[in-house]
Amino acid sequence: MTTLTSTPTTRRLGRPAAPAAKPARPRGLAVSRALLWPALATSIVLTQIPFVVTIYYSLQNWNLLRPGDRDFAGLDNYATVLRDGSFLSSLGSTVLITGSSVLLSTLLGLLFAVLLDRSFTGQGAARTLMITPFLVMPAAAALVWKWSILESTTGMANWALGLVGIPPVAWNTDVPIVTIILVLTWQYTPFAMLILLAGLQAQTKDVLEAAAVDGAGAVRTFLAITLPHLRQYVEISVLLASIMLLQVFDPVAIMTRGTGGTKTLSYLLYERAFVGLQVGEAAAYGVMTVLITIVVATVALRTLFKVFSKEGLGR
Template sequence: MSTSTGAARSSRPRTSRAHAPRRSDAWQRRLPLLPALIFTIIATQIPFLITIWYSLRSWNLLNPASDVFVGLSNYIEIFADRTFRQVAMNSVIYTLGCVLIAMVLGILFALLLDRKFLGRGVVRTLLITPFLIMPVAAATLWSTSMFNPTYGLVNWVLGIFGIPAVDWTSSHPVISILIALVWQWTPFMMLLILAGLQSQPKDVLEAAQMDGASALQTFFFITLPHLRRYIELSVLLGAIYVVNTFDQIYLMTAGGPGTSSANLPYYIYQRAFLGFDIGQAAAMGVVVVIATIIIANFALRLIFKGFMSTEQN
């Protein structure tokens, strides 16, 4: 017994000594990242904490005496606000509509560019161009050159078929903004899907062709499962960017008529810089950030599960 006890005691210091270099090595690897971590905390978390503090106060810039602590009253009021629910639904429509339509078009264009044909480089450049244009310039282009009721290109094309002119941004504001968003984000989806297509092993496609599989069968049973990770990543990144859309709404419809085409970022802008209600605007911002984080974490878990299952297979 004494011999075994002595051996156990003698092994403990060796274990702690073995772990000590490992911990020091881990800290040496993490130390160069510490300045970036500190900068990220200062640049993101401190402003967010200040926003939470503002959201707990009733503060209108037109009435300096209104700066009082109200607790969760701002959150209760915004969830009871019918306009807030409307613009939240508009944000969902813009995000889901743009991402899904742009994804389908991106897959079609990527399949086109994955084949060799004369002028493929020119076609690829033209298809990528909308994504390279600044959002402000793209919104101005669609509101003045495309959807203008007097000299817009869309009404001119419709006039050829005898269809009367339509004031798109006034009569159909949500559809107009959605078309502009799809036009700008389709190239982004196309590039990611094209990267997935070009990473697909060619011998697998040749084997499917030798086995007599048709083009549709090859796409649905071989190509589409291979593109799953790229599609999930495209949807996640696209949704994160599209949900923050502001330029198109501000320049094309100004959120109107009324607030029928506004989304959450634009409505927060209206409450903060037009209504001067800092408390409710901050509460809306906190709600949007928390909802975005929850959705992004859920999507990231799905993507990581897909990566892990692919690696195990």
């Protein structure tokens, strides 16, 4: 089969496919630029310029409560940020929340992808129900989970636990961080499932049949063939979910307001800037958050492009 001979590895080792040098007509380049620049300019104006201004603010001593008192502070704000301790604990919370939610949603996503890849009665309906949590407005999800599912006296979670004789848990007050992770896992499992399901469907059936003919059991086939095949899909799903979750704000603002170890970087920055009105310091938090995200994003992009280059970027 041709698809098997053009192995991903050889392409991956070679230089990423460069856009084919097309015998361009002279106007081609100008046209392409004209088509591209409106989008590019919009993106720059809306995202890059504000970030540069944020960097500038981060070097200023500036509190909105004292508008007259605004001067150059050098790296003072960064020193404050690092000395303060809120940053490190917030970084810890962010990593813990992002890490556990991504891990749990990937594992559950894998389970559901495998289950829903089989053909069975109502497969289409089951898939439709499964993608729903990702479509639900995060604000609504956070509110419903907090007040309807996890509420300690009337919530459905404690009622279900009671059925099997487990005493009720005061979710919202005792373990706020667990409530955040539960909601995020619930919302991102469908996301992981969709990507992994696409991976399962892209698997060549010949290999699986060959394995069956050779007498390999379902479990062995899954571990030896399917799982390695899924690796790249797992990577994409993990990295995209990580990048989205590193910015997580909605459930924190709605369910816990940053209490109980749930103060993520986004929430901390929001608090410093819009409650504390410490513009300079908040800007420094923003810049630090970006630096951390860049580290993750760089890894993410590499992976994306690795997968991507097989398809032949730019052809």
